[in-house]
Structures are given as structure tokens and as C-alpha cells.
Amino acid sequence: xxxxxxxxxxxxxxxxxxxxxxxxxxxxxxxxxxxxxxxxxxxxxxxxxxxxxxxxxxxxxxxxxxxxxxxxxxxxxxxxxxxxxxxxxxxxxxxxxxxxxxxxxxxxxxxxxxxxxxxxxxxxxxxxxxxxxxxxxxxxxxxxxxxxxxxxxxxxxxxxxxxxxxxxxxxxxxxxxxxxxxxxxxxxxxxxxxxxxxxxxxxxxxxxxxxxxxxxxxxxxxxxxxxxxxxxxxxxxxxxxxxxxxxxxxxxxxxxxxxxxxxxxxxxxxxxxxxxxxxxxxxxxxxxxxxxxxxxxxxxxxxxxxxxxxxxxxxxxxxxxxxxxxxxxxxxxxxxxxxxxxxxxxxxxxxxxxxxxxxxxxxxxxxxxxxxxxxxxxxxxxxxxxxxxxxxxxxxxxxxxxxxxxxxxxxxxxxxxxxxxxxxxxxxxxxxxxxxxxxxxxxxxxxxxxx
Amino acid sequence: xxxxxxxxxxxxxxxxxxxxxxxxxxxxxxxxxxxxxxxxxxxxxxxxxxxxxxxxxxxxxxxxxxxxxxxxxxxxxxxxxxxxxxxxxxxxxxxxxxxxxxxxxxxxxxxxxxxxxxxxxxxxxxxxxxxxxxxxxxxxxxxxxxxxxxxxxxxxxxxxxxxxxxxxxxxxxxxxxxxxxxxxxxxxxxxxxxxxxxxxxxxxxxxxxxxxxxxxxxxxxxxxxxxxxxxxxxxxxxxxxxxxxxxxxxxxxxxxxxxxxxxxxxxxxxxxxxxxxxxxxxxxxxxxxxxxxxxxxxxxxxxxxxxxxxxxxxxxxxxxxxxxxxxxxxxxxxxxxxxxxxxxxxxxxxxxxxxxxxxxxxxxxxxxxxxxxxxxxxxxxxxxxxxxxxxxxxxxxxxxxxxxxxxxxxxxxxxxxxxxxxxxxxxxxxxxxxxxxxxxxxxxxxxxxxxxxxxxxxxxxxxxxxxxxxxxxxxxxxxx
Numbered sequence: 001x002x003x004x005x006x007x008x009x010x011x012x013x014x015x016x017x018x019x020x021x022x023x024x025x026x027x028x029x030x031x032x033x034x035x036x037x038x039x040x041x042x043x044x045x046x047x048x049x050x051x052x053x054x055x056x057x058x059x060x061x062x063x064x065x066x067x068x069x070x071x072x073x074x075x076x077x078x079x080x081x082x083x084x085x086x087x088x089x090x091x092x093x094x095x096x097x098x099x100x101x102x103x104x105x106x107x108x109x110x111x112x113x114x115x116x117x118x119x120x121x122x123x124x125x126x127x128x129x130x131x132x133x134x135x136x137x138x139x140x141x142x143x144x145x146x147x148x149x150x151x152x153x154x155x156x157x158x159x160x161x162x163x164x165x166x167x168x169x170x171x172x173x174x175x176x177x178x179x180x181x182x183x184x185x186x187x188x189x190x191x192x193x194x195x196x197x198x199x200x201x202x203x204x205x206x207x208x209x210x211x212x213x214x215x216x217x218x219x220x221x222x223x224x225x226x227x228x229x230x231x232x233x234x235x236x237x238x239x240x241x242x243x244x245x246x247x248x249x250x251x252x253x254x255x256x257x258x259x260x261x262x263x264x265x266x267x268x269x270x271x272x273x274x275x276x277x278x279x280x281x282x283x284x285x286x287x288x289x290x291x292x293x294x295x296x297x298x299x300x301x302x303x304x305x306x307x308x309x310x311x312x313x314x315x316x317x318x319x320x321x322x323x324x325x326x327x328x329x330x331x332x333x334x335x336x337x338x339x340x341x342x343x344x345x346x347x348x349x350x351x352x353x354x355x356x357x358x359x360x361x362x363x364x365x366x367x368x369x370x371x372x373x374x375x376x377x378x379x380x381x382x383x384x385x386x387x388x389x390x391x392x393x394x395x396x397x398x399x400x401x402x403x404x405x406x407x408x409x410x411x412x413x414x415x416x417x418x419x420x421x422x423x424x425x426x427x428x429x430x431x432x433x434x435x436x437x438x439x440x441x442x443x444x445x446x447x448x449x450x451x
Numbered sequence: 452x453x454x455x456x457x458x459x460x461x462x463x464x465x466x467x468x469x470x471x472x473x474x475x476x477x478x479x480x481x482x483x484x485x486x487x488x489x490x491x492x493x494x495x496x497x498x499x500x501x502x503x504x505x506x507x508x509x510x511x512x513x514x515x516x517x518x519x520x521x522x523x524x525x526x527x528x529x530x531x532x533x534x535x536x537x538x539x540x541x542x543x544x545x546x547x548x549x550x551x552x553x554x555x556x557x558x559x560x561x562x563x564x565x566x567x568x569x570x571x572x573x574x575x576x577x578x579x580x581x582x583x584x585x586x587x588x589x590x591x592x593x594x595x596x597x598x599x600x601x602x603x604x605x606x607x608x609x610x611x612x613x614x615x616x617x618x619x620x621x622x623x624x625x626x627x628x629x630x631x632x633x634x635x636x637x638x639x640x641x642x643x644x645x646x647x648x649x650x651x652x653x654x655x656x657x658x659x660x661x662x663x664x665x666x667x668x669x670x671x672x673x674x675x676x677x678x679x680x681x682x683x684x685x686x687x688x689x690x691x692x693x694x695x696x697x698x699x700x701x702x703x704x705x706x707x708x709x710x711x712x713x714x715x716x717x718x719x720x721x722x723x724x725x726x727x728x729x730x731x732x733x734x735x736x737x738x739x740x741x742x743x744x745x746x747x748x749x750x751x752x753x754x755x756x757x758x759x760x761x762x763x764x765x766x767x768x769x770x771x772x773x774x775x776x777x778x779x780x781x782x783x784x785x786x787x788x789x790x791x792x793x794x795x796x797x798x799x800x801x802x803x804x805x806x807x808x809x810x811x812x813x814x815x816x817x818x819x820x821x822x823x824x825x826x827x828x829x830x831x832x833x834x835x836x837x838x839x840x841x842x843x844x845x846x847x848x849x850x851x852x853x854x855x856x857x858x859x860x861x862x863x864x865x866x867x868x869x870x871x872x873x874x875x876x877x878x879x880x881x882x883x884x885x886x887x888x889x890x891x892x893x894x895x896x897x898x899x900x901x902x903x904x905x906x907x908x909x910x911x912x913x914x915x916x917x918x919x920x921x922x923x924x925x926x927x928x929x930x931x
Contacts, residue, residue, distance in 0.1 A: 046496055049834050089760070092750040097820055099827035118827060145759065145766075152766035152787050155717035159610050259714070263604040295529075295541035295551075305538055308597025311605050331605050363546045370548015373497050374565050377836035433609075 025372060025399040028386065031221045033228035039213035040386045040396065041224055044379065048119035050217040051379040052129075053387045054232075055112040057212060058240045058321070059205035061183035062108045068193055069449060070185015072106035074146060075201045079104045081142035083131040088142040091128070100125045102132065108183055109321040110391060111205060116380065119218045130231045133206070138198045147190050154187060154450060161331075164447060165265040165432040168257055171448045173269050173428050175249040179323060182449040207238030214386035217379040246323045247271065251426040256440035257447070264433025265331045266340065270426040272317050272326035273417075275392050281368075281405040282417045283317070288364040289356055290347065291315030291328060296363070298351075299328070302343050309336050309343075326421060337435035348424040356414050369403045474857035475829045476839045479671030483679060485687045486659025490853065491674045492666040492839045500667030501837040502574050503563040504582070505844040507662070508655035510633035511557040511696055511777070517647050519635015522555040523599055524648045524656075528562065529553075530591040533584030537591045540577055547573065557629055558694075558777040559848035565837060568668045575681045582661065582685055585652055592645045600641065603634050611712040615719070615894045620781075622706045622890045623723050627699045629778065657688030662847050666840040696778055701886040708892035717766075719894040720794045722784045722801065725887040726878045728776035730850030733862070736774045738874040739782060741866050743772040744821040745813055746784075746804070754784070757804055764792050764800050775845040779887070782879070794893050802881040809880045812872030826860040 029041045061072040080095070080102055082088040095102055101116035102125070113133070117125035157163040167182065174180035185193075211232060215224055248271045273283050284292070291299035292315055299313045310332045318325035332340045376382050389398045431438065481489040510521045531537040544551040549566030564574050587595075607613035617632050624630030634640070663682065665674045729736040746753050747770030758768040768786040784805070788797045832838055846856045855862070876883075 044496065047830075047834050049831065089751065089756070096749060096751050096824060099824055099831070116831075118830060141760070148766050148789060151790075152717050156787070158716040159612060159712070159714035161609050261609045263601065263609050265609075293545055295538070296545050301538075304598055306594065308594035309601070311598060311602040331601075331609070333601065333604065363542075367545045367548050370567055371550065372548075373499050373567065374548075374550060374836075376497050377499060378834045380834070 025403070026376060026382065026386075028396050029221055030396060031215075031224050031228070033225045033233070035229040035233045037208065037211070037213070037228040037232050039215055039224060039228055040390060041214075041219070041221055042216045042382050042386065043220065044216060044382075045218050047379070048218050049379050050115075050117050050119060050122055050125075050215065050219050051383040052115040052213070052215045053112065053383045054211060054213040055110045055387055055391050056206050057110055057210040057391065058242060059111040059210060059238075060107045060109045061181070062178040062243045062322070063205065063240065064178070064181065064183070066181055067189055068197060069181050069183070069189040070150060071193055071197055071201060072111055073150065073184050074143070074190065074193055075198050076104035076106045076111065077146040077150065078138055078143055078198060079132050079136045079202075081146065082137040082139050083128070084135045084137075086131070087137065087139060091132075094124070094128065098124055100128065102129055104132075106183065108179055112387075122219070126227050126231055130234070133202075133231065134234050136198075136202065138195045140195070143195060143198065147193070150185055150190050151187050154184065158447075158450070161259060161261055161263075161265045161432045164257060164259070165267040165430050167447055167450065168255055168430045168432065168444060169267045169269060169428070172250045172253065172255050172430060172442075173248050173325065174246060174323065177246045177249075177322075178243045179246065179320070180449075186449050187451050203236070204238055205240065206235060208232060208235040209237040210240065211235070212387060212390040214383045214390060216382040216386070243322055248323075248325060248426060248428060250428045250442075252428070253441045254429040254431065254438065255442040255444060256435070256438065257430075257432045257444040259433055261433050262334065263331050264334050264337045264431050264435040266337065267327070267329055267430045268344070268427045269318060269325045269327040270423055270428070271421070272319075272324040273421055274324050275317075275319050276394065279413075279417045279420065281402060282409040282413045283421055284368060285361060285364045285406065285409055286351070286356070286414055286418050286421070287315055287317065287326070288368060289360045290351055293364070293367065298347050299330075299344065302347060303330065303332075303340055307339075307343075309333075309340055313340075331433075334434045335436050337431065337433070338437045341429070341438075345424050348422050351418055352422050355411055356418075358411065361409075361411060361414065365406055365409070368406050372399065372403070472858065472861045475859060476833065476843075476857060478839075478843065478853060478857065480853050481671065481675045481678070483658065483683050485683065485685055486657075487678065487682050487685075488662045488847070489675060489678050490662065490664045490840075490843050490847070491669060491671040492664070492843070493668075493670055494666055494836060494839075495668050497836070498568045498668045499565060499836060500568050500571050500665055500669055501563060501565045501840050502571060502578065503561055503664040503666075503837075503840050503844055504578055505559050505561040505662040505664065505848045506656055507559060507660050507691075507694075507848050508651075509556045509558045509560055509848075510631065510635075511628035512655065512692075512694060513628065513631075513651070516639060517643065517651075518631045519599065519633075519640040520643055520647050520651050521560055522633055522635065523596070523640070523643050524651055525553050525555045525560050525562075526595050526599060527587050527592065527645075527648055528581050528585060530585075530587035530595060532581035532586060534580050535577060537587060540581070543577065544574065549574070555633055556848075557633055558775075559844070561844055561848075563837070563840070571665070571669065571674075572677055572681070575677055579681045579685060582682070583657060585649075585656075587645070589645060592648070596640070596643060599634070600637070603637060603640065607632070607634060608637075611710065611714055612719070612894065615708070615710050615892065618708055618710065619721065619723055619890055619892045622708050622892075623725055623781065623887070624779075625699050625702060626697050627778065628696050653688075654692060655688070657691070658682055658685045659687040660691045662844065664840045664843050667836055694777060699887055702888060705888055706890045708890060709895070710893070711895050711897050713897050715894055715896045718788050718794055718896065719892075720786050720788060720797050720801070721892045721894075722798070722889050723892070724782040724784075724879060724889040725779045725885075726772070726782045728778065728780040728849065729774040729846075729855065730777060731779070733855070734866075734870065735874050735878075737862055737866050738870045739772050739878070740774060740825070741818065741821050741863065741871050742808070742813075742875060742879075743770050743782070744825055745817050745871075746770040746808065748821070748824065753808075754786070754801070754804055758786055758797065758800050762800060763789055764797050765789055768801070775849045775851070777849050794895065798891065805875070805879050805881050808875045809872070809883075812875070813868050815868060818866075818868050818871065822863055822866075825863050829860045 064071040098121040313330035551564040754768040765786040
């Protein structure tokens with residue numbers, strides 16, 4: 001069945017190792033197939049498992065038309081529901097019987113796939129992934145079932161205040177941009193998606209030329225090279241339009257969606273910084289001190305540890321291709337919303353006006369560098385990390401550079417980057433609940449892009 | 452206060468039955484003189500470790516009226532102990548590049564850190580320091596009580612699904628502590644004090660009621676040596692109480708739980724059965740695990756195929772069963788009715804599938820396929836640092852043995868189709884009569900005329916946060 005494979009000439013290029021091999025976080029090999037398809041690989045033969053992840057850059061939900069919101073999501077839900085001669089149940093049964101994890105997923109920017117298999121079933125796993133990518137059936141039964149399932153998911157989310165807050169934040173901060181739409185679809189747009197839409201998605205968005213691939217586990221570079229052509233070799237080249245870049249919209253506004261619940265969910269966002277920016281790693285230190293670390297962060301100390309106002313409060317960078325943000329999330333009793341908002345503002349001001357202590361800097365660096373290996377403890381997590389580096393077009397020695405940059409950041413660098421980023425007056429704030437003593441500038445009666 | 456004890460290696464914790472074949476994790480086991488059990492799972496892929504201490508005490512071991520004290524104690528464990536100021540534990544872990552957290556269940560409370568292997572000794576020293584030496588400042592106790600109330604609001608009270616799950620549990624476990632949510636009832640949580648916590652701590656926290664689990668880039672001998680040095684001197688608790696929980700009386704009425712709530716747009720129908728845990732009956736539990744895989748395991752499972760694909764009655768349908776429990780455990784059958792489908796119609800379809808299982812059992816093919824998938828899952832389980840430590844912790848804290856975990860694939864292999872059918876007949880028959888009949892729950896949008904006409908234990912949506920309360924369907928509170 002697979003004899004053809006053995007006659008293919010295998011050509012592999014392995015990049016020379018970086019200069020300081022002992023400082024390497026991960027031994028990443030770049031593999032190029034005979035057909036010219038590239039992948040990053042971390043070989044590990046200690047467990048008979050292979051994880052393969054890939055991403056079609058720029059093929060995600062931001063390209064979905066407003067009247068077809070949820071298209072990318074629906075494609076991701078139906079590509080594994082039958083392909084080639086296998087209908088939905090036959091395809092799923094084979095995956096189950098061979099313990100193959102095969103799935104697709106869609107974000108705003110990228111459309112991706114995951115394959116996880118035991119070594120003993122790898123050949124069939126690769127074939128099934130190839131089949132799903134190139135010959136998905138989109139039979140009416142599974143398509144209808146997946147539309148119903150997504151509609152059910154949306155209806156279920158309507159009692160989840162965290163989900164509502166994020167929905168509203170997207171609507172506020174990304175107003176008039178494709179990012180403001182509901183990437184999971186709305187109850188009515190999902191209904192309007194046709195099989196033709198699904199088929200065109202593959203033709204026009206999934207190309208060899210916008211593909212990033214990462215692999216970890218029990219496979220050699222030689223075998224991977226052949227495998228890449230077998231899975232992805234048939235894909236066309238595509239040309240994609242790109243949404244415009246976006247600044248934070250509705251800066252300074254406070255939006256309220258009133259719900260009869262005991263606690264108010266708070267989501268805030270202001271402009272941020274790109275992962276490819278030379279200041280990004282310095283900004284990570286600032287974020288860690290301010291609210292990124294959970295326990296020990298200034299926000300957690302002030303809001304939770306000293307005052308017991310919330311179970312948790314976190315800040316973090318929102319990184320997407322066309323928008324860079326810096327966000328804060330928490331939830332607190334309706335009576336203490338104003339107090340928490342005041343504390344957040346005060347911490348922003350404090351950070352802007354006072355230097356961060358050397359101890360805080362040292363602790364942040366120590367964590368950011370020291371904790372990196374904790375995210376490299378499974379084939380899955382390694383493959384995910386490799387893919388995220390490639391998706392941002394960062395170099396193969398990015399992890400080493402990252403550690404070096406974090407280590408080199410000085411107090412002055414941090415002060416400068418803090419002034420560059422933090423801007424409390426630019427926050428757009430979303431509240432879901434029944435907060436007391438808050439003057440909202442905008443009130444939502446219904447959730448946008450849900451019905 | 453601490454009396455040094457001469458600790459030495461003991462043999463492996465005794466296996467309860469002879470089993471052969473390959474072990475899943477190849478863990479090494481030791482026991483210290485002060486009673487501390489030690490499990491080491493070597494894994495040399497990355498120079499990191501996960502270090503966990505599990506205490507065999509949880510929400511179900513609380514004194515009545517003090518609900519939430521096990522979980523509150525878990526929070527307070529971060530608030531200052533011998534040699535550590537409040538908050539210093541987590542800050543030190545972070546400073547060393549590690550992550551830490553803790554969680555509380557009905558039967559256990561666990562603390563864990565993941566960190567570079569060279570910091571293991573430091574972490575152990577801190578963890579040993581809070582095993583018997585907690586001493587949080589009182590103002591920290593006050594603020595932390597507010598934190599757990601916010602946690603309850605966030606996890607349970609802010610979403611009607613949280614309260615629904617809590618109420619389902621309360622109805623199933625009448626006069627048994629599993630009916631009380633781990634996070635606690637709001638009105639009792641408000642009144643918890645440091646005295647309550649200290650009483651609980653002194654009674655249950657000590658090396659002879661704990662399991663140390665280390666997974667990662669270490670050998671058994673290394674961990675054993677370190678543990679002897681660091682945990683060895685800790686004094687045992689004189690008498691660890693028996694876990695004698697109150698027993699549910701036989702119940703005669705069917706219980707239905709109905710909650711209507713304006714925020715609910717997708718109805719849920721759920722039936723919870725009380726069934727044996729692994730500790731209570733290994734064979735029955737293994738058979739239930741096989742049944743769960745066949746009935747509820749994904750897109751090709753019986754429930755999904757019948758209700759979602761073929762009959763189009765529901766948009767999702769599944770079964771779940773958790774074997775790790777000290778007393779009875781819960782098996783849940785669940786479906787989300789499709790638009791326009793009456794929940795009762797969906798409930799009948801679920802019952803129909805159960806009847807089929809009871810009367811016709813499972814086929815040899817289904818059994819073999821399920822076994823293969825379950826055994827493959829054991830291979831995937833090795834691809835993780837903390838996962839194996841979690842598996843041992845859950846198992847041992849609920850009365851299973853190391854061998855039960857290591858030879859789980861072999862034990863699954865022994866289950867026959869007859870056993871599976873027999874277990875279904877004894878526990879899941881919709882027409883059966885049981886001392887602890889299942890609880891059926893409907894979570895519905897407001898639509899007054901659609902109320903099922905039966906004995907209904909009616910739950911109106913709570914007017915405010917303090918009135919009614921709930922535990923999540925899964926009885927574990929993660930924290931700190």
C-alpha cells in the first residue's frame with residue numbers, strides 16, 4: 001500500500017547547530033522535504049508518540065465575511081467528519097480505534113491542525129490527515145450536526161459571564177474591524193453557511209505557501225521529510241488578502257452589560273506591543289511584576305492578598321497579527337468594582353512614576369528564564385511552542401535569544417518600555433454584572449454578534 | 452518540637468494482588484518511619500520535577516456546619532508557616548522559576564510545584580515546613596475568607612449551571628458529606644475562623660496521613676534520601692481519625708431536580724447515579740469504566756450516535772464516571788436537547804439506550820475496541836510530567852494501590868462482556884429499584900407551561916447570591 005514511498009529520494013537539510021550548544025533550550029532541527037516543504041522537529045524516541053501541528057498563516061476567522069461568521073470554525077469542525085471514501089462515522093471510528101488524535105482549529109489569524117499518534121499507527125495517521133486536508137467530504141449530515149453543535153455551544157455560553165465579557169471586549173476594542181466579529185459564528189450566520197462555502201475555504205485559504213509545521217516525538221528527520229510530502233504535497237499555493245492593522249478602539253470608554261449576578265466580570269485592554277518588537281522581552285518583565293505572575297504580582301498583592309477583593313487578577317499581552325494589546329482580567333463582588341478599578345489605575349500610575357526595584361527585576365528574570373523548561377515536558381507542548389515561534393516568523397534560535405534578551409534588560413530599559421506602553425487613559429473597559437457606583441459610557445442591551 | 456527519627460527504607464507498598472506484565476509508569480515506592488508514603492516516577496526528558504504532597508483529607512471529612520473548611524485550610528497553607536512569611540511560599544517558588552498551586556476534593560487536599568530539579572530540596576524544605584507548622588497572621592485569615600467567598604461567586608454563583616450541579620449533588624447524597632460542596636455553603640463559609648481551620652489541620656495534617664509524589668528527572672534513591680532528611684524528622688499525628696462518613700438511608704421516592712433560569716438558553720438534561728468507586732469494588736469499577744468508554748467515549752460512542760447522529764434529539768450526549776472516590780461515586784448521563792425537542796423526549800431516549808445496555812449487553816467487538824483505546828490512553832498518559840503524579844495521587848488518596856495504577860491496562864483486559872452487562876443490570880437499569888435511586892435534573896430556560904408533571908423538587912433561581920448555592924459538577928476546587 002505504501003510501497004511508492006520507498007522509491008522517493010529523501011533529501012534532508014539539517015541546519016548547523018547554534019554556536020553555544022550547551023545553552024540550547026531545545027535541539028530543534030529544520031527538516032526540508034524533497035518537495036520543498038519545511039518543518040521544525042524535536043526528536044525524542046523515549047516514548048512511542050508523535051505530535052505534528054501545523055498552521056496556515058493568515059487563513060483564520062478574520063477573513064470570514066460578516067454574514068458567514070463562524071465559517072472557519074465550521075470548517076475546522078467538519079474536516080475531520082469524513083474524507084475520501086470514509087464517511088463521518090467510518091472516519092471517526094478509525095481515529096478512535098487507532099487512538100489517533102486528529103483535529104483542526106481556527107483562530108482569528110491562522111487555521112491549524114493537530115495530529116497525535118502512537119508510533120505503531122503513524123502510517124495510517126498520516127494518510128488520514130492527508131485525506132482530511134485534501135478530500136474532505138462535507139456531507140450534509142455532519143455539516144448540519146456541527147452547525148447545530150455550534151449553535152448549542154453559543155446558547156450554552158449565554159449563562160457564562162466570562163464569555164460575555166470577552167465577546168463585548170472584542171466588540172468594543174476592535175470596532176469596525178473583522179476582529180470585532182464572532183469567530184465562533186452567530187446563531188443565524190452559522191445557519192447560512194453552505195457546503196460550497198466550506199469547499200471554497202480549502203481551495204482559497206489552505207496553501208503550501210502559507211504553511212508552518214512543527215513536529216515532536218518518535219520520528220527521524222528522514223522519515224519526516226517523506227511524510228511532509230505525503231501529507232501536504234498535494235496542496236495548492238494560495239494568495240490571501242490581509243485585514244488592516246488596528247489601534248485600540250473606544251479608548252477611555254466603559255461598557256456595561258447588566259446581568260443579575262453577584263459578581264462583576266471586568267475585562268480591560270489598552271494598546272500593547274508585538275512579540276517581534278525588540279522591547280518585547282523587557283515588556284514581559286514589566287508585565288510579570290505588574291500582573292503577569294499571578295501570586296507575587298503587584299495587582300494580586302493589592303487586590304487579593306491585602307484586600308480579599310478577588311479570587312484572581314491577571315495582566316497579559318494580547319498578541320495577534322493586526323492588533324497588539326495589553327489586558328487585565330478579574331472579577332469582584334458588585335459592591336467592590338469601583339475599588340478594584342481604582343486600584344488598577346493606581347498601579348498603572350505607580351509603575352509609570354516609580355522605578356521597579358532591583359529585587360522585582362531579578363525575580364522576574366529568574367522566573368521568566370527558569371520556567372521555560374516547564375513548558376517542554378510533553379511532545380504536545382513542545383510541538384505547540386515550536387509552532388508559535390514559526391507562526392510569528394521568529395528564528396530557530398528564538399528561545400536562546402529570548403533568554404539572553406530577558407537577562408540583559410536593565411532597570412532603565414524597563415522604565416523606558418513602561419512609559420512606552422502603559423497608558424491608563426487608553427483603557428477600554430467592559431463590565432458584566434451589576435456593578436455599584438460605576439458610570440458606564442455605553443450600555444449594552446443585548447450581546448452583539450450572537451443572534 | 453520536632454523529634455528526629457531514624458528513617459530507613461522500607462519495601463514497596465504491598466501489592467494487593469499478583470499481576471504481571473509491563474507497568475505503565477514504573478514508579479518506585481518507599482515509606483518513612485513517620486508514615487509518609489513516597490512515590491517516585493523517574494522521567495529524564497527534561498531537567499525538571501513535579502513535587503506533590505497529597506493529604507488524605509478533604510471536604511467530606513469536615514465537621515458538619517463547617518463546610519468549606521478543608522478548602523479554606525488549603526488557602527491558608529500559603530499564608531505563613533515555620534520560617535516563611537505569608538505569601539512567601541509561592542513567591543519563593545516563582546523566584547526559582549517554578550509554578551505552584553493546590554486543590555481540594557471531597558477525599559483529598561493536594562499541594563504541588565513544578566520546578567527545575569536543582570531546586571527540589573528547597574521546595575521540599577518549604578513543603579515540610581507547612582506540614583505541621585502553620586501559623587498565619589490573623590488579618591491574613593480575614594482577607595483570605597473574603598477570597599474564598601469571591602472564589603465561590605466566580606465558580607458557582609455567577610453561572611446557573613454551577614448552582615444546578617451543586618443541587619444535583621445535594622439530592623443524590625442525602626445524609627452523606629458528598630452532598631455538601633467542597634467550596635462550602637456560602638452562609639457557613641462566611642463564619643469560618645482560624646480556630647476551625649487549626650482544629651482541622653491538627654487533626655489531619657501530618658506525615659502519616661500524607662503521600663509524597665515526585666515525578667521527573669530524579670531517581671528513587673535520590674528522592675528517598677532527600678525525603679528522609681527533610682520529611683523524616685516530622686512528628687506523626689498521634690491518631691488519624693477513621694474516615695467514617697455518615698451513611699445515606701434507603702430512599703423511596705424518585706428525585707427530580709428542576710431549575711429554570713432566565714440566563715439559560717440551552718437546556719440540559721442529566722441523570723446522576725450512585726455507583727461503586729474503585730476502592731469499594733474493583734471489578735465493578737473496571738466494568739463501569741469500560742461501559743463509560745462504550746456509551747460515552749466521543750463521536751462513535753453509543754449515546755452520541757443514537758441521540759445526536761441518528762435521532763437528532765440532542766446536540767451532545769455522553770456518559771462520565773470517575774473511579775477515584777473513597778465512598779460511592781457518581782456516574783452521569785447527560786444530553787443537551789436539540790432546538791424544539793422536549794427534555795422528556797430526550798430523557799426517554801437516554802433511558803432507551805440504558806435499557807438496551809441492560810438487556811443486550813455489549814458486543815465482543817465493542818469490548819475489544821474499548822480495551823484497545825483505554826490501554827493506548829495509558830501510553831499517552833506517560834507523555835507528561837505532572838499527569839502521572841496526578842494519577843497516583845488521586846488513586847492512593849482514595850484507597851487504591853500503586854499496582855492498581857501500574858497494572859490498570861492488564862486489569863481492564865480481564866473485564867468480560869458478561870461483567871459489563873451484569874454491572875449495568877445492577878446499577879443502571881432505568882426500571883430497576885435502588886436504595887439510592889438516581890437523580891434526574893433539568894436545567895431549563897424560563898417557559899412555565901413546559902414543566903414535567905411529576906414529583907418535582909423545585910428550585911427557583913436564587914434572588915441573590917447568598918440564598919441558594921451550588922458545587923460544580925466536578926467536586927474539585929482548584930486554588931490557592
